Amino acid sequence: MRDASTAPDRDAPIGVFDSGIGGLTVVRALRRRLPDEGIVYLGDTARVPYGTKSAETIRRFALEDALFLAGRGVKMIVVACHSASSAALPELQRHFAVPVLGVVEPGARAVVAATTRRKVGVIGTTATIGSAAYETAIRSLTDEVEILAKPTPLFVPLAEEGWLDGDVAEGVARRYLASFAEEGVDALLLGCTHFPLLVPVISRVLGPGVRLIDSSDETAAAAGALLEKRSLTATKGPGSSRFYLTDLTPSFDKVGARFLGEPLGDVVRASVTACDNSSAGGRP
Ligand code: DGL
Numbered sequence: 658m659r660d661a662s663t664a665p666d667r668d669a670p671i672g673v674f675d676s677g678i679g680g681l682t683v684v685r686a687l688r689r690r691l692p693d694e695g696i697v698y699l700g701d702t703a704r705v706p707y708g709t710k711s712a713e714t715i716r717r718f719a720l721e722d723a724l725f726l727a728g729r730g731v732k733m734i735v736v737a738c739h740s741a742s743s744a745a746l747p748e749l750q751r752h753f754a755v756p757v758l759g760v761v762e763p764g765a766r767a768v769v770a771a772t773t774r775r776k777v778g779v780i781g782t783t784a785t786i787g788s789a790a791y792e793t794a795i796r797s798l799t800d801e802v803e804i805l806a807k808p809t810p811l812f813v814p815l816a817e818e819g820w821l822d823g824d825v826a827e828g829v830a831r832r833y834l835a836s837f838a839e840e841g842v843d844a845l846l847l848g849c850t851h852f853p854l855l856v857p858v859i860s861r862v863l864g865p866g867v868r869l870i871d872s873s874d875e876t877a878a879a880a881g882a883l884l885e886k887r888s889l890t891a892t893k894g895p896g897s898s899r900f901y902l903t904d905l906t907p908s909f910d911k912v913g914a915r916f917l918g919e920p921l922g923d924v925v926r927a928s929v930t931a932c933d934n935s936s937a938g939g940r941p
Contacts, residue, residue, distance in 0.1 A: 665732035665755050667889045670695035670896065671880065672726030673735045676718075677705035678909060679816070679850030680737030681916035683760070684898065686877035687735070691884070693894025697729050699927060700913075703904035707740040708782025708810060708849070715784060719745035720752065725901070725929040727753060732889050735880055736760065739848050739872070740782050743790035756883055763879040764846050764872035765794035769802055771844035771868045778837040778867075779806040781848030782813065791848055805840055809833045809849075816851035817912055822858050830855070830862040837863060844868045854915065901927035 671691075673684055677700050684698050699722055701707075707715050719741040723734050734757045736742045736749065742759030749757045768777045779791045786808040795804055811829050820826050837845060845867055847853060853871045860869055884890045900921050902909055913921045 665889060666730070667732065668695075668891050668893055669730050669732040670697045670899070671733050671735060671884075672697050672699070672723075672729065672731030673737050674699040674701070674719075674722040674726060674741070675737040675850055676700070676707035676740060677702045678902075678913045678916050679813075681913055681921075682850050682853050682873040683735060683737035683876055685916070685918050686871075686873040687880060688896075688898070690874075690877040691881050691891075691896075693891040693896050694884075695891070695896035696898040697726060697731055698898060698900045699725055699929065700900070700902045700909075701929065702902045702906050702909060706782070706813060707738060708784045708813060710740075710784060712744040712784065712788060715740055715744040716748055719749060721929045723749050723753060723757070725927060727755070731755065733758065733880065733884065733887075735876065737850055737873075737876070739850065740784040743781075743785045743788040746790075756887060756889075758876065758880055758883055760872045760876045761790050761794050761848075763875035764848060764870060765791055765798060767872075767875045768844050768846040768870045769795060769798050771870055772802060774841060774843045775801055776803045776805070776840065776842045776844075778840075778842040778845040779804060779848050780809040780812070780833070780845065780852065781806075783808045783810050785848050791846065805837060805842055807833065807836070809852075812855055813849065813851045816854045819912075819915060821854050826855065826858045827862065830858050834859065834862050837867070842867060844870060846870045847872060850916075898922075900924045903927055903929055 736759045742761045746759040
């Protein structure tokens with residue numbers, strides 16, 4: 658069922674949600690590429706991680722997150738979380754009248770374009786890889802690419818802890834990524850919000866012959882194209898950002914700044930449960 662909103666206002670903000678603060682890598686890319694657009698970001702820090710949870714639970718959480726953003730009058734929803742995109746995108750697209758963009762399809766297109774040996778790797782959380790959403794997205798583009806997909810869940814806490822390089826990060830990366838090098842993969846899709854932070858160690862372990870695809874950039878480009886297509890690009894700029902988190906954890910500002918590349922500024926605690934959002938419209 659779709660929500661009851663009327664045609665979106667092109668100067669309304671873009672809504673972005675993630676399971677936590679990792680989706681700020683997508684906000685960073687959106688700000689760089691679309692500086693005139695306002696952004697409302699929701700990070701579900703009270704319920705993170707999503708990547709270890711069942712598809713059913715992730716879908717419920719994703720719907721609640723998107724309803725929160727719809728209640729703030731956004732003109733488009735970007736699902737920055739790969740685990741949520743993998744589990745819930747079609748359902749969210751059916752539910753909301755505003756365009757809903759996930760991170761899977763833009764990343765899949767980019768990795769297919771990047772491979773010359775026709776062998777690609779995909780890494781992500783256990784939920785993302787278990788869903789096979791990336792395989793499905795790549796297969797919808799081509800049958801001629803071999804796909805090696807592997808969950809690399811320990812990269813998530815490493816990125817949050819700021820252990821981006823050094824012995825531990827390198828040891829984990831070697832253990833996870835050795836098979837990609839052995840199999841001759843030449844393009845690796847970073848299928849998780851946290852992985853762009855680990856690019857230096859991942860590229861050192863895989864060597865210069867493997868191109869790393871950062872989905873946050875691809876998603877920002879796809880968001881820009883979708884806004885153009887729907888005549889929804891902002892007419893005034895520069896856009897500002899508002900940040901909502903479902904829990905103000907002790908380290909959110911420090912970790913958030915690492916993902917965003919700058920301090921977050923004001924952050925508001927939000928509640929996203931279904932009953933709190935009964936006025937947001939559209940819950941079937
Ligand atoms: N944001 C999640 C993703 O991109 C990573 C963190 C989590 O497991 O919730 O899949």
